[in-house]
Amino acid sequence: MKAVVYENFNLAPTVQTVPDPTPASHGVVIKVEASGVCRSDFSGWRGHDPVISLPHVPGHELAGIVAAVGRDVKNWRVGDRVTVPFVGGCGACRECYSGNQQVCDNQFQPGFTHWGSFAQLVEAHHADLNLVGIPDNMDFATAASLGCRFVTSFRAVVDQGRVGPGN
Ligand SMILES: [Zn+2]
Numbered sequence: 001m002k003a004v005v006y007e008n009f010n011l012a013p014t015v016q017t018v019p020d021p022t023p024a025s026h027g028v029v030i031k032v033e034a035s036g037v038c039r040s041d042f043s044g045w046r047g048h049d050p051v052i053s054l055p056h057v058p059g060h061e062l063a064g065i066v067a068a069v070g071r072d073v074k075n076w077r078v079g080d081r082v083t084v085p086f087v088g089g090c091g092a093c094r095e096c097y098s099g100n101q102q103v104c105d106n107q108f109q110p111g112f113t114h115w116g117s118f119a120q121l122v123e124a125h126h127a128d129l130n131l132v133g134i135p136d137n138m139d140f141a142t143a144a145s146l147g148c149r150f151v152t153s154f155r156a157v158v159d160q161g162r163v164g165p166g167n
């Protein structure tokens with residue numbers, strides 16, 4: 001596949017041909033149809049996120065079509081339209097059991113802990129826990145905005161600012 005790769009922090013990324021990802025037993029590979037650009041991608045490229053190892057493919061605001069499915073995945077099939085949250089949970093730690101997968105102790109973050117969506121294909125782990133189906137009437141670019149920028153803004157305004165219905 002083709003991917004945007006940086007070999008070192010603060011150096012210009014290049015488009016390279018790299019091996020296609022294969023799904024983990026609990027994961028899927030997604031054909032990327034849309035990917036946002038986020039300030040967190042910039043912070044990562046600057047070297048400010050210690051989970052990133054080099055060389056690296058950024059990108060975490062993604063939506064696409066399931067292209068390959070791991071053998072233990074029950075709920076998803078090739079061809080499903082999906083997106084993922086910025087932080088994926090493991091489903092097996094204290095935080096995940098408490099319903100707080102966004103602060104999972106073993107989190108999966110495309111574009112940070114693993115290669116991301118500035119690529120033709122991207123992996124997602126623990127697909128039955130983390131994938132979110134996209135309604136037929138929602139385009140991929142809109143869906144790609146939900147997992148990071150929309151939830152961040154929503155929680156800032158509604159939960160922290162207490163502005164909105166019921167507040
Ligand atoms: Zn983001």
Ligand SMILES: [Zn+2]
Binds near residue numbers: 101
């Ligand atoms: Zn977890």
